[in-house]
């Protein structure tokens with residue numbers, strides 16, 4: 001298995017951007033939970049705990065690269081350029097929602113062609129062969145783009161994981177697979193999903209590079225994905241990165257993790273908040289002060305609240321448009 005030896009490969013400015021994007025994702029996530037409790041929004045599939053690997057992996061891409069994320073990928077979309085107002089248009093299912101024109105669960109099923117995000121689906125693992133297909137097209141066209149495909153540990157138990165990764169490996173496609181391993185597929189713990197919990201070890205079976213990283217260690221994640229993207233772009237084929245993270249919230253707002261995770265485990269998960277860890281790292285380097293970091297979060301919180309209030313007032317989709325873009 002390959003390991004990465006590089007430590008921090010980013011500049012101060014890059015790291016401060018990563019920090020701000022994580023704070024934006026948390027602010028939107030927290031606001032959505034409030035909106036759901038108030039009965040104003042339908043649903044949250046929280047990214048809390050996953051933000052570190054999500055921002056680092058996406059920031060390692062270039063503007064012409066493709067992102068094929070799973071449904072728990074708010075921070076990835078933010079790095080690609082999704083604004084808070086756009087996200088809230090989707091949360092309130094408004095006509096101007098650029099993700100699905102108000103047709104789908106917030107963050108659940110969408111694409112955003114202008115940001116090269118395509119296509120998110122609720123059907124677990126279905127997007128992995130699609131990512132291989134996009135990378136295959138890139139190779140045939142010789143356009144030099146790399147595709148980043150993200151998914152959870154549960155997705156690796158699906159046939160599409162094998163089909164997509166194997167195809168990408170055989171054709172040495174420019175794709176980086178990132179498994180955000182939070183140890184749960186809804187309520188099913190990893191010990192009931194697979195006999196070997198080291199997902200990156202499967203890379204050897206496909207003849208590609210594989211490595212396991214701590215998905216809450218932002219500089220490490222950034223370096224590892226940069227390396228994998230460079231390998232993909234230079235024709236060395238796919239990499240399977242397993243980023244271990246802790247899911248801080250329930251699977252979605254429809255789930256109650258208190259029924260299947262102990263209080264001790266939930267307290268441990270909260271101790272692995274990547275935003276806290278990365279803020280401490282930045283403060284240690286004197287690249288931000290603790291007060292400065294708190295101000296960034298407070299500003300994001302205000303912006304998320306304003307974006308929600310604004311979006312709620314925007315026009316609803318028209319009934320006569322209900323079948324627009326519906327093919328069958």
Ligand SMILES: Cc1ncc(C[n+]2csc(CCOP(=O)(O)OP(=O)(O)O)c2C)c(N)n1
Nearest residue numbers: 072122123124152153154155182184185186
């Ligand atoms: C094909 C399919 N089977 C089952 C489901 C129900 N389902 C939705 S999310 C999920 C868990 C997926 O877990 P994982 O891949 O680890 O990602 P996580 O949600 O933990 O990030 C399941 C089983 C589904 N959406 N699609």
